[in-house]
Amino acid sequence: MDTMMIAYWSMTGNTEAMAEAIAEGAREAGARVQLCRVPDVTVEEALQAGHLALGCPAMGAEVLEESEFEPFFAELEKRLGGRRVALFGSFGWGDGQWMRDWQTRAEDAGANLYQEGLTLQETPDEDGLAACRAFGAGFAAF
Numbered sequence: 001m002d003t004m005m006i007a008y009w010s011m012t013g014n015t016e017a018m019a020e021a022i023a024e025g026a027r028e029a030g031a032r033v034q035l036c037r038v039p040d041v042t043v044e045e046a047l048q049a050g051h052l053a054l055g056c057p058a059m060g061a062e063v064l065e066e067s068e069f070e071p072f073f074a075e076l077e078k079r080l081g082g083r084r085v086a087l088f089g090s091f092g093w094g095d096g097q098w099m100r101d102w103q104t105r106a107e108d109a110g111a112n113l114y115q116e117g118l119t120l121q122e123t124p125d126e127d128g129l130a131a132c133r134a135f136g137a138g139f140a141a142f
Contacts, residue, residue, distance in 0.1 A: 002050025004031045004140060009038040009069040014090035014123050015057045021129040022053055022088065022118075025136030033136075039068050043075045051084045053139060058091035062098040073105075081110030086139045087117035088132070090124070114142045 004026050010016035016037075023033045034049065038056075046052055054076075056069045064070045085106055089099065099117040106113055118135045120128040 002032075003034055003048070004051035004053065005034045005036060005041070005046055005049035006053040006055065006136075007036045007038055007041050007046050007072075008055030008088075009057075009065050009072075010055070011057065011059075011065070012123075014120070015055045015088070017124050017129065018088050018090060018118070018120060018132045019053075019055050021124070021132030022055075022086075022136035022139070025133030025138075026051075026140040027136075028133070029137040029140040031136075031140035038072050043072065043079070046076060047079055047083075051086070051139060051142070053086040053088065053136070055088045056102075057089045058094060058096075058098040062091070062094045062096075062101075064098065064102060073102075077105060077109045080106060083111055084114065084139075084142055085111040086114040086135070086142075088119070088135065089117070090120050090122065092122055114139045
């Protein structure tokens with residue numbers, strides 16, 4: 001099985017908790033997982049993974065985090081054609097529009113998107129973490 005990279009940005013720790021649970025589920029399914037914060041990984045490194053899970057919370061008026069994650073994704077986006085990609089993140093307000101917009105961008109870039117993006121409101125509870133583990137296991141088999 002190829003390597004899965006989970007690259008995420010988190011301010012409060014909610015998206016980080018999701019990333020860790022997704023990694024746990026993927027590892028339980030037999031995947032080799034590399035878990036990275038977006039400031040600590042390059043686009044080139046991300047593109048080496050056979051499976052790429054990207055995590056970012058909703059910020060401001062339901063947009064991706066603008067100083068680190070958006071520039072990373074904007075550069076990556078141009079090269080997502082045919083790649084297996086999963087999206088996830090937490091939000092505290094709104095209705096998840098940032099995820100729908102993000103999915104559209106990934107699909108328009110030609111990504112082979114796994115399911116709909118996984119969203120959780122605020123701090124993940126045990127049910128939310130279980131959903132993340134299932135998401136990671138499913139993406140590993142995708």
